[in-house]
Amino acid sequence: MLWKKQIPLAITFIMGLILGIQYFVPSSTSDWVFDEYRTWGIIIGLFGSVLAYISFYRAHGMRIKKKAPAWPFSVVAIAMSLAMAFVGFAFGREENTVFMNMYTYILVPIEGTMFSLLAFYISSAAYRAFRARSAQATALLVAAVIVMLGRVPLGEQISFWHKLWPALPTFTDIANWILNVPNMAAKRGMGLGIGLGIMMLSLKIVLGIERSYMGSGE
């Protein structure tokens, strides 16, 4: 129990205390602790990242072994990872090498296109789900439409009233006001809550009240 729980919790407490105080008490000792923490933290993270790679091969290896549905794709994933690593280590990673071409013409297009699918989903959502069901939902909808029009050059052009009477604001002006005033107030209120939340969670971790990061088991 001592080795499995108390000592790890003591490490959390001591590290949290020292680095929390370091912000307020700049001295050669606290600076030394701060420097060493950064160096150690980077190396721990580096070696710890091996876990991610082991997990990848373990998960796909299990799928192949169990002949899970669509298991041949796991063979593809493992083969591609080994091929990428091989070309990177064997032929270098400068411009126009196989490694960089695989990055530029395989990884970038696939990742980019996967996220671009969201353009279609948001269009469908706008058509099917974005409804003025209540007064508050209407406020959301109106704010959204004005910001949309105020963010594209066409919004400025179709603000015909501004051409007739320049004192009246364009869609761009109204969008800027929404973003800088009511939106800003709402986001600040939320941000204050998040900031206090981060502080409280950090404090709970340092004091050993929050322990879920340690994982289950003894």
Place this chain on the structure above:
Amino acid sequence: MHISINPWVWLGVFFTFSVLSFLYKDNPFYKLAEHVTVGVSIGYGMVIIWHNALIPRFYMPVFQEGKLILIIPAILGLMMILRIVPKYSWLSRYAICFSVGGGAGLAIPRSMQASVLRQLEATMLDLGFTTTQGINNIVIFVGVLAVLIYFFFSKEHKGVFGGIAKLGIWFLMVGFGATFGYTVMARLSLFIGRVLFVLQDFLGINLAG
């Protein structure tokens, strides 16, 4: 129009359309692209971590500069791997506690300063009804207060308190609307990026002119 003769560009276009085919329905081409990208990113990570991190930040300091003390964090990091061995998973806690404890200690004063104190300070504004800025400042002040009250659940949202909380919902709705309005642009931009790749890099269409 000059269609590219670079086979890599053709491969990029093939994978672009493989992923887009998912819009019609799930299919093997999409699944292939999905697994290829996972594999390639893992391989990419291994090579970059080796060359850009392990060699300069660990190998060189330890084996060329003699900083043997760095072997200790390396062992701690490797202990994290024991996370997948149930019997010894508790050993991974040493490294996790070192990093999490330190990270929490660093976050407390900085978060307090950047996300709370500076933000509160910026809400103390010149209020007034004579200028546009003064009126805007009132809206900001009232809005922040109303949103904070909406998120305060230790008192029942009734009476004046409930009314202010309701006002907070209106501010939040406008805020969410603004986020949605901007999000449309974000999502469209991602597809526009792919269109530019196909039109310019693959089909060789000069769009600038």
Place this chain on the structure above:
Amino acid sequence: MAEDARKKTFWERLIQIDRRVIYLIIALAMILPFFFQMGLPIPVTKEVKDIYDHIEALTPNDVVILSADFDPSVSPELLPMFDALFRHCLKKDVKTIAMSLYIQGPGLIAPIIQEAAKDYQKVNGVDYVFMPWIYGYTLVVMDMMEDLKATFPTDYYGTRIEDIPIVKKIENYEDYDLIVCFTGSSSYAWWLLYAHEPYGVPMATGVTAVSAADIYPYIQSGQYIGMLGGLKGAAEYETLINEKRMATMGMEAQNWAHIVIILFIIIGNIGYMAIARKK
């Protein structure tokens, strides 16, 4: 059964239209404008102009850090921003440190850097320096505030840091005059918490449009000098430096796609109200 058998009204049929028809319409709205460009002027917002003015006021001895903290998933929005600011820095002859806290970031900006350097006839290591990815995220931010050379033992191309002329006089946070982080995640907060607040280095950010509305409290508080929000922010910056490139081109498509989505919202709501009234 009786419900199914009932003849659907015009609005019901319109509301229940196949999603793939919607996909086709929005795809055309994003593709066709490239062939029928309108070239509308792009109004510049204060948030973007403030960043431009800050860089305009810098001198050749000043140092700007441009951190491309993103991966390919959001690069169509953020790469044009990085491109525009990097070009502005080269034009102004300020010492520029290009880097990324994300492992896939350097590969994305490498061709952009090379092209801009070629256009402005600038040399890596002399006019700017391109740093490699180093593991550590917030630890890297704190590390480079304390000691730049210890953080990056080499540049992206493998040249030893002590052999790079531009970094000879750059030690730590005291030498940095502006940090701009381009991100689709929360890394703008990392730089804010671990660089701007404790060390006081002026900061600005370029974010995806999804996060743009969240940044305004930090601009109003003066913690950020300004912000580039989404492709529009990048297009505004291209307008300011007078180089119409990727973002300006993309805004042509944004115009029509936005109008189509607004029409979708209007038609969807009219249909919803018509059906609700009938019920």
